[in-house]
Amino acid sequence: MKFAVIGTGDVGRAIAEKLASEGHEVRSASRTAGGGRYPHAEAAAWAEVIVNATKGDASVDALRLAGRTNLAGKVLVDVANPLDFSKGMPPTLFVKDDDSLGERIQREFPEARVVKTLNTMASRLMVAPGLVKGQHSVFMSGNDKDAKRLVEDLLRAWGWKDIVDLGDITTARGTEMLMPLWIRLWAAFGNTDFNFHIAR
């Protein structure tokens, strides 16, 4: 399949490299061109699936650059978190409880089929869950069942076994609000080699 990965930070690079290694066609988009990077709109227009791997506070603007019509009807995998670093460390969330970044993106691009996932772990675990031993979970939130099925297939190919479909995109509030605990676990353990598992 053809994937546009918006964002070329740790998360975007990890996902783009994994997809390419699986034989998918990948175009990475970044504001700074060059190095094989494509303009947002060009990558999005060409792609069948778009991955939002930008920083949360830049996500809506980056997707506007990608272009509403270029996202229409397509699966938009949102892995970003609404982290606000403006008040110092640890970061807070700029949206919680009554909204989520996933919902904002879905509202802004109503014809895109947004699936929130992979936003609850370190970037290298996203594409290599085996780096943490034992069972652990990845969550999905989205309004479109076919889009979630496509994402689930991707996740299984990457080694994910426990994939928890939480429901519609409003359930992204739950996973985005995991970040404050994730940050404190990082501080307590001194590393990011951990993940949440829902024992049941």
Add this chain to the structure above:
Amino acid sequence: MKFAVIGTGDVGRAIAEKLASEGHEVRSASRTAGGGRYPHAEAAAWAEVIVNATKGDASVDALRLAGRTNLAGKVLVDVANPLDFSKGMPPTLFVKDDDSLGERIQREFPEARVVKTLNTMASRLMVAPGLVKGQHSVFMSGNDKDAKRLVEDLLRAWGWKDIVDLGDITTARGTEMLMPLWIRLWAAFGNTDFNFHIAR
């Protein structure tokens, strides 16, 4: 040991019964007297350890009734969550990110040794973690190391094996903010027989 359990809902009853079954002396406190219940101040003055098992929005008032001097120097186990049901279901949190209920209680009763714990699971799992199979975790947040050691011993006696000390009481923000995901997992699974595990 002598325990005062403030609150006689599901959580308070589960904890009081478990403590009594272990041979501890327990006095349960409730605003409605009778049925072997004690006034808050009487239970707190007598006890060595106080458990806050009230609803989050009633916790500070209930502990004021227990009395600042009656809490001074004692371990105060806070298992409540700052749930706000006033905006309908699912509930939101009335404090997040920049504060937590655990911190509010510690600020209000600076001489108490507050340990936030057990607020991330269904009440019957608190005292019987074996009801959910496999490994799963309980968190502790608090400023006083000796108080956390006492709580850890209690938790081990109840069957907890993976006890994660997150750090000081500000880390309660992380566990209280788990509630929105917990609520959505409940909706997705249709039951509360699950718990978080930190795989690592």
